[in-house]
Amino acid sequence: MLSDVMEDYLKGIYDLQREGGAPVETSLIAGSLDVTAPTVTSMMEKLEERGLVAREKYEGVELTDEGETVAVEIIRHHRLLEAFLVDHLDYEWTEVHEEADVLEHHISEEFEERIAERLGDPTVDPHGDPIPEATLEPPTADETRPLGEFAVGDCVVVARVRDRDEDELEYLAEAGIVPGRRLVIEEKAPIGMLTVSHGDGQQNLPDEVAGTIRAQTVDVDTEEQSDARHVTEL
Amino acid sequence: MLSDVMEDYLKGIYDLQREGGAPVETSLIAGSLDVTAPTVTSMMEKLEERGLVAREKYEGVELTDEGETVAVEIIRHHRLLEAFLVDHLDYEWTEVHEEADVLEHHISEEFEERIAERLGDPTVDPHGDPIPEATLEPPTADETRPLGEFAVGDCVVVARVRDRDEDELEYLAEAGIVPGRRLVIEEKAPIGMLTVSHGDGQQNLPDEVAGTIRAQTVDVDTEEQSDARHVTEL
DNA sequence: TTTATGAATTAGACTCGTCTAAACTCTCAC
DNA sequence: GTGAGAGTTTAGACGAGTCTAATTCATAAA
Known part of the structure; x- marks a missing residue:
């Protein structure tokens, strides 16, 4: 099992990789997760051991397919939760991020499936971000x-x-x-x-x-x- | 802030205190949370420092008012979540416990309020257990x-x-x-x-x-x- | 080619929650 | 009133995740 901290790193790397391409440097990750560089280095060693990232010392890391799948799953959780909070609990779309950011690590597959079903398998969250499919295929290139x-x-x-x-x-x-x-x-x-x-x-x-x-x-x-x-x- | 582990101890002590009265012995807590006795002792020291339990060495602990309020709040979260899962996400009442046991530590006050409202402020969860009020008054004696x-x-x-x-x-x-x-x-x-x-x-x-x-x-x-x-x- | 600079890593430390092994305390039976 | 046994606490260790300080590496400038 993965800790929620590890999941956060994976999600962070995924985003950075989307924006700036691989490899993703230590300092970028440190900035995005608000930790120090040595902390990132030691976490990258752990993620590498588990086969979730490929690492080149002094260069940066890149998600493996497995690491990417985990990241996509967390992002699916996040965006489904945001949609659910807005549609079924009357949250404003501007205030769902914090809540989803915590819960994304703690809901079961069961829960994920049930809210997806309840929402009618939406493809977009309240911010307009695409919701990855249940198959966890990494989403294709983006026209925006x-x-x-x-x-x-x-x-x-x-x-x-x-x-x-x-x-x-x-x-x-x-x-x-x-x-x-x-x-x-x-x-x-x-x-x-x-x-x-x-x-x-x-x-x-x-x-x-x-x-x-x-x-x-x-x-x-x-x-x-x-x-x-x-x-x-x- | 309290860690979710601490919240679990508080909840556990609350239940044991309801059943067997205070003080609650180390070994009881260890059994109920499935940890060893020394682990409990060291956690009790921390909870005592924070004013959440009163401790008498070699005797056991008792929740302070503050500790009890925390426990009641977690229990309120748990039971509201169970009710929500059954009423709004089609869970069976037999399968909600695990999910609620995790989520109870991670939902915000906002979330708590919104599901309570959505459920019409229920007083009982799907197992028949009473749901504490939003005021977190410890529930009165129990007729069952x-x-x-x-x-x-x-x-x-x-x-x-x-x-x-x-x-x-x-x-x-x-x-x-x-x-x-x-x-x-x-x-x-x-x-x-x-x-x-x-x-x-x-x-x-x-x-x-x-x-x-x-x-x-x-x-x-x-x-x-x-x-x-x-x-x-x- | 050499050096200076910025970034990454190593070293070592700390807290949290957990463990095992050893020492201690309390109580009850004789 | 003493000792045995059950239960509790102390001592010391470990992994996870974090930090600061010191070191090493890569590269761009001279």
């Missing part, structure tokens, strides 16, 4: 891009608003930046800020925030596929 | 007695079937021994066995099992108050 990568004048649909700080998410929700929302990129200011507009007005976003929001160019089919739950709330 | 304490000929209503081994509970459910069920004590055999009967026949119960089932003498009002969910299932 960070908001900051689009050009001025592009018309896009918000796909995901990365779950992190609750206040930040609430602010964005208030400003109408929610999954499913259609935006136009208005301006890219040289001070590290992006301006977008939608039906109800304009919004400035620091580059850091724009980097955590993913979108794709407008496409009516895709737009309807996406989970419109939050849009209807506003 | 273990089945073994009744006399031959008594007519009783099952109040609780202690949650423990899943197979055992399934067997009992199959045999019609479920909360809310009316039984007659037929015989107390000198080999440590009790015979009860109900509408559908007779059932023999080893004393050990009869000790974990609580009941009260028949009283129509009480009977209707009790949660009849499982009876209707059979």
Whole structure:
């Protein structure tokens, strides 16, 4: 059995690998999990022994297939839980992350199956992030891009608003930046800020925030596929 | 903050104190949590330092008010979770204990409140055990007695079937021994066995099992108050 | 080619929860 | 009133996960 701490490392490595590719360096992991570098090194040794990561000293690590499967499973738990909390326990989509982050390590397979069934096997969580299938196939490449990568004048649909700080998410929700929302990129200011507009007005976003929001160019089919739950709330 | 291990000790001590009164001896705790006596001693020192138990060396411990409040809170979590799993996720009442035993340490106050609300603030869990109030007042004395304490000929209503081994509970459910069920004590055999009967026949119960089932003498009002969910299932 | 700098690893320590083995305390029977 | 036996505590160890301080490595600059 794996400790919940190990599961957190695996999940963290998975995310970093998705963003920046392998190998993932010690310091990146340390930053993302808020521990020191030596702590990461010793944990990587343990994960390597268990065959969950491949390690190259002084270079970094990469998840093995087995490690990736574990990470995907935890992510499935997380996102199903978020969807469940919103749909069945009246949580706001901005406040589910913390709860899911703890529970993801403690629910049984039974529980996972039952909430998935109860939710009708959803494919997307309340932040717009895709929910991995029960088979735990690693999800295929992703058609969305960070908001900051689009050009001025592009018309896009918000796909995901990365779950992190609750206040930040609430602010964005208030400003109408929610999954499913259609935006136009208005301006890219040289001070590290992006301006977008939608039906109800304009919004400035620091580059850091724009980097955590993913979108794709407008496409009516895709737009309807996406989970419109939050849009209807506003 | 308290570790989940500490919470388990507190819960264990609470139960033992309810059953056998204070002080609770080291060996009892060791038996109930399946650890060795020295482990218990060292944990009791820590709990004493934190003001959660009062300890008398070589005698045993007793929960302080603060320790009792923690225990009651965990028990509230456990029983609300059991009720939630049965009512909203189609679990059988015989299979909820394990899941609740883990999750009880990891749900937030928010989660607790929301499932309580969703369930309509129930007062009894699927095993018939009372759910402590949100105020965490220690529940008052209990009118039920273990089945073994009744006399031959008594007519009783099952109040609780202690949650423990899943197979055992399934067997009992199959045999019609479920909360809310009316039984007659037929015989107390000198080999440590009790015979009860109900509408559908007779059932023999080893004393050990009869000790974990609580009941009260028949009283129509009480009977209707009790949660009849499982009876209707059979 | 050599060196300086930044990142990674090793060394050693600490807490938590657990164990086994040894020492201690309490009580009850004689 | 003493000693035997049961139960409790002390002593010392270990693995997990973390830290700080010291060392080693890789690389980019001179």
